[in-house]
Amino acid sequence: MRIAVLIKQVPVSDELSLGPDGRLRRDGVPNEINPHCRRAVSKGVELARSTGGSCTVFTMGPPAAEAVLVESLAWGADEAVLISDPRFAGSDTLATARALAAALRHTGPYALVLTGRNSVDADTGQVGPQVAELVDLPFLPSARELVLDGDTLRARCELDDGIRESTVRLPALVACAERLCQPAKVPYVADPDGLRPRIRRLTAADLGPGPWGEDGSPTWIDGQRPGGSTPRPAVLVLGDLDEQVKRMAELLAEPSTRPPAPVVAPRVGSPGAGPVLAVAVQPGRRQLARELLGEAARLAGPVGGSVTAVLLAGDSALADVGGWGADAAVVVDGGTAEPEVARTLADWCGSTAPRVVLVPGTTWGREVAARIAARLGAGLTGDAIALDVEIVLDVEGTELICWKPVASGTVEVAVRARSAVQMATVRPGVLPLPTPRPAGPVPVTRVAAPVVGLVTHLGVERDEGVDELAAARIVVGVGRGVAATDYPLLDRFVAALGGRLGATRAVTDNGWLPQSRQIGITGRSISPDVYLALGVAGKYTHLDGVRQAGRIIAINTDPGAPIFGSVDLGIVADWRQVAEAVLDGHHGVAAGAEEVTRVAGRG
CATH class of the missing domain: 3.40.50.620 (HUPs)
Incomplete structure (x- = not known):
């Protein structure tokens, strides 16, 4: 061979x-x-x-x-x-x-x-x-x-x-x-x-x-800015465990620093009026669809454009896309494999000429977007973390600007495309999850996808709670500093806080938690009100995934751990002692955590 x-x-x-x-x-x-x-x-x-x-x-x-x-x-x-x-x-x-x-x-x-x-x-x-x-x-x-x-x-x-x-x-x-x-x-x-x-x-x-x-x-770099998250106070507390737990409780009880969720922009015109911004909706990933459609609606407003959601036949999200930001929908009938979907969307783009196509930066989205771009010769920015549009005074009209991290995340660059169709895959979790606008039916066009059968999918073993981290107000992230034998205590601690469990890449590589729990550049980005890191060293590749968290608290036994330079509160202690103190009811930490979720409207 x-x-x-x-x-x-x-x-x-x-x-x-x-x-x-x-x-x-x-x-x-x-x-x-x-x-x-x-x-x-x-x-x-x-x-x-x-x-x-x-x-x-x-x-x-x-x-x-x-x-x-x-x-x-x-x-x-x-x-x-x-x-x-x-x-x-x-x-x-x-x-x-x-x-x-x-x-x-x-x-x-x-x-x-x-x-x-x-x-x-x-x-x-x-x-x-x-x-x-x-x-x-x-x-x-x-x-x-x-x-x-x-x-x-x-x-x-x-x-x-x-x-x-x-x-x-x-x-x-x-x-x-x-x-x-x-x-x-x-x-x-x-x-x-x-x-x-x-x-x-x-x-x-x-x-x-x-x-x-x-x-x-078809793409080129047109500008750069420093990467990384906004600097944080980085208050470090050493010594007395009682004082450390008290400071953690006080920070949990403070009002959220995260801005309120935006509302999906209202419709600005009829479907097809002005530039069309299309969003490919991945089956079963409703939250990602809401993120991208809400962002597309925001981008469409200043340029007088409209938003088209592209879904596979049978996707229940069709009933909701109007409230999420779509002005029209395209439903793909027939083939559902990635090459079949990509071929159909490329043909649709060739006949309809949307100016912008946004695709989730997932395994599914990367293949679909890459195949479409190859067929069309379109400019594709991968792993975008921020988007903007502007009107340029030439025949091309609206231009998409995508920001993405490079150089291990120390720099972010603006990427533009010179092609008629401009594309981007967007990292899940980096965009705000907007509050839906009043939903209403949208006009639907159906297109047929060929069934090619290049790949036969035999079945999927799904990890539970794929959207839990994105929706959670409190996330407890664990690194290699938390031994697998301590997970029973860890589970009780997370439950007492009313949080959800995330992990660094080292943890998922060891198989201690499923890959769906991985946070960071090679995992997912999240924006909880509180991110509590236990035994996490603090590599940029992980912290980039929580840059939009309201507050970051870290507990680590090493006072020189890099993560302490990127937090609101750092506690130099054994996380197990802190967890046991919280479980014993010290200083109302659990009550403070309950207040976080109550104010956020989620339990």
């Missing part, structure tokens, strides 16, 4: 900044294989050996990028391809996907193409499905188990709220999750010069006329 592996090199250092051209400064910063791509290399080599086939590793970048290919060859790959040419400079995800797809066609065919689930320096997760669309392959996201049976691949794939089991006939493209296998990591390459002759180089001339690089990139 011929297997191709697509890898990306990413900076080793977190100390990144942007240059005046809006690109990351990489000079002097060493690169390594993207951690998620290491799993793809490892699994590619394993499958090639077990089938008596070959494994070819691809990367795109400057000549120095051959270093990551040398490491892949040292791990056991049979050959490597470096896609390198000055004409590729400035490529966005779509231009990168075009180059990778052209390289696969030039050197293929391949029975299986593997890649990482996303890159740690951008977290868009859209290059894989864009390549799949361009080379007409089925796509499996975040595979944690793969079983090969002849020309059929069986996979268990991580979703945002569970695990889905699927089968696919080869050829196919699969994104590899961290739990799939051990990473391919070679600490020392004994003879790099002996491996370099096995690296093939492809230039823009080899791959065709393009367009490549900036010329083929």
